[in-house]
Amino acid sequence: MEVHLEAQTDTYPVATAGAPSGRRKPPVDPIELEHRNLRQGEFWRAIPAYRDVDEATFLDHLWQARKSVKNADELLATIEELADPSFIADAREGFKRAPMSVRVSPYAIAAIDWRKPYSDPIRTQFIPVASKLRQDHPRLTLDSLHELDDSPVPGLTHRYVDKALFLPLNTCPVYCRFCTRSYAIGLDTEMVDKVPLAKTPKDWQAAFDYIASRPELEDIVISGGDAYQLPAKNLRLIGDALLDIPHIKRMRFATKGPAIMPMKLLTDTAWVDALAAVVERGRTLGKDVVLHTHFNSPNEITWITQQAIDVLFKRGIVVRNQSVLMRGVNDDPEVMRLLVKRLSYINVHPYYVYMHDMVRGVEELRTSVATSCEIEKFVRGSTAGFNTPLFICDAPGGGGKRDIHSFDYYDRENGIVVYSAPSVKPGQHFIYFDPLDTLSPEAQGRWEDKVTADAMIADAIEQAGGSPTYVPA
Numbered sequence: 001m002e003v004h005l006e007a008q009t010d011t012y013p014v015a016t017a018g019a020p021s022g023r024r025k026p027p028v029d030p031i032e033l034e035h036r037n038l039r040q041g042e043f044w045r046a047i048p049a050y051r052d053v054d055e056a057t058f059l060d061h062l063w064q065a066r067k068s069v070k071n072a073d074e075l076l077a078t079i080e081e082l083a084d085p086s087f088i089a090d091a092r093e094g095f096k097r098a099p100m101s102v103r104v105s106p107y108a109i110a111a112i113d114w115r116k117p118y119s120d121p122i123r124t125q126f127i128p129v130a131s132k133l134r135q136d137h138p139r140l141t142l143d144s145l146h147e148l149d150d151s152p153v154p155g156l157t158h159r160y161v162d163k164a165l166f167l168p169l170n171t172c173p174v175y176c177r178f179c180t181r182s183y184a185i186g187l188d189t190e191m192v193d194k195v196p197l198a199k200t201p202k203d204w205q206a207a208f209d210y211i212a213s214r215p216e217l218e219d220i221v222i223s224g225g226d227a228y229q230l231p232a233k234n235l236r237l238i239g240d241a242l243l244d245i246p247h248i249k250r251m252r253f254a255t256k257g258p259a260i261m262p263m264k265l266l267t268d269t270a271w272v273d274a275l276a277a278v279v280e281r282g283r284t285l286g287k288d289v290v291l292h293t294h295f296n297s298p299n300e301i302t303w304i305t306q307q308a309i310d311v312l313f314k315r316g317i318v319v320r321n322q323s324v325l326m327r328g329v330n331d332d333p334e335v336m337r338l339l340v341k342r343l344s345y346i347n348v349h350p351y352y353v354y355m356h357d358m359v360r361g362v363e364e365l366r367t368s369v370a371t372s373c374e375i376e377k378f379v380r381g382s383t384a385g386f387n388t389p390l391f392i393c394d395a396p397g398g399g400g401k402r403d404i405h406s407f408d409y410y411d412r413e414n415g416i417v418v419y420s421a422p423s424v425k426p427g428q429h430f431i432y433f434d435p436l437d438t439l440s441p442e443a444q445g446r447w448e449d450k451v452t453a454d455a456m457i458a459d460a461i462e463q464a465g466g467s468p469t470y471v472p473a
């Protein structure tokens with residue numbers, strides 16, 4: 001306030017022509033308009049395997065699905081001429097150690113800048129390289145969100161009072177290295193045996209019956225796997241079954257699809273019509289049905305994405321985005337701001353930016369809570385409030401989503417962050433661990449000794465006001 005009073009006593013600069021009153025702003029910095037600069041043209045032709053692919057073919061979602069590479073050898077063969085042999089060897093070794101199945105769309109492959117594969121944000125999400133892998137934090141688990149603990153029937157997680165997560169299938173149009181649900185999604189890999197989810201309309205009935213039996217449920221997230229993989233008739237079936245339940249008021253279909261295969265929205269009219277039909281039927285019933293998607297990098301958004309999202313916009317379908325904060329993908333304030341502004345520009349509302357879940361095998365992608373706090377501060381104020389995402393930590397152990405700044409205690413030295421969630425799990429504390437390699441060598445050393453580590457964790461919980469004897473899950 002004082003600053004403002006002082007400013008008023010300043011002499012104002014002489015007003016120049018065209019700005020008769022007030023101060024004139026300097027010309028806009030081009031970086032402020034970069035979000036409108038979408039990749040144009042037939043950019044895929046730079047990839048040898050797609051050199052002769054015309055626009056109609058590249059935009060065909062069936063072609064994209066058919067040509068998606070489904071194992072490491074296929075992928076490496078596609079990029080062989082593009083990347084140098086040492087990168088290929090590094091990726092080959094990376095795949096051997098990865099806990100995820102492989103699936104990458106031609107669109108995603110074409111969106112990668114193969115001149116700089118190591119620093120490319122899309123490469124980083126889908127193609128592991130052994131040389132970058134880091135040792136896991138000693139406290140990581142596979143189902144870090146404990147979705148299985150809050151699961152009353154297969155394929156349904158009921159953690160919050162009025163909303164539930166329905167997982168009707170376990171396949172995706174791509175497989176992300178960082179997937180939270182690597183405990184269930186995709187095929188079994190050399191390292192991990194997957195937990196079965198419900199997969200057929202017959203299997204889904206138990207979830208529908210459960211939802212119908214719980215009057216407090218109003219909001220269902222249909223995730224997966226990925227709603228892109230639902231045939232149009234099953235998307236309709238799920239939508240109608242849920243709309244038929246009187247207490248269900250809100251539904252969201254969640255899909256990574258628009259980020260890695262936007263053309264489906266242009267050429268799979270049956271799928272778009274099924275989604276639009278559920279949205280419209282919902283509207284007549286006074287129920288809100290929207291699409292949630294998952295862009296992580298501004299480079300994922302091209303002219304094709306803009307046209308694809310416009311199809312949904314013109315049909316009145318609201319699209320929101322959930323990103324994951326990842327090192328080397330979007331953990332830079334300028335990159336995050338560009339992502340947020342570019343999403344807003346194509347009419348996608350940025351909703352959440354999650355801390356990377358504490359899953360195994362992707363330690364080099366995680367960032368610290370401090371990084372998230374800094375980026376949040378930078379991004380807030382750069383565009384409309386309703387287009388400014390909430391930065392959150394989905395508290396490991398089932399605490400649910402917490403505003404990143406809302407920790408009860410943060411031991412920055414040892415990278416221990418304590419959250420509580422009074423309306424989700426009253427009386428409990430939930431802990432997030434910063435990645436080890438962001439800590440000092442001394443702090444890293446302390447984690448090597450289990451007794452010391454347990455004492456550090458107990459101390460952080462006590463500082464947060466919790467019971468010192470509380471043992472984290």
Ligand SMILES: *Cc1c(COP(=O)(O)O)cnc(C)c1O
Nearest residue numbers: 157158159160163164165221401
């Ligand atoms: C994220 C999530 C939801 C939806 O939460 P919102 O904050 O409303 O987006 C519902 N159930 C589970 C288990 C979730 O993880």
Ligand code: SF4
Nearest residue numbers: 172175176179225256
């Ligand atoms: S699309 Fe979603 S559910 Fe599928 S692998 Fe990626 S993050 Fe996991």
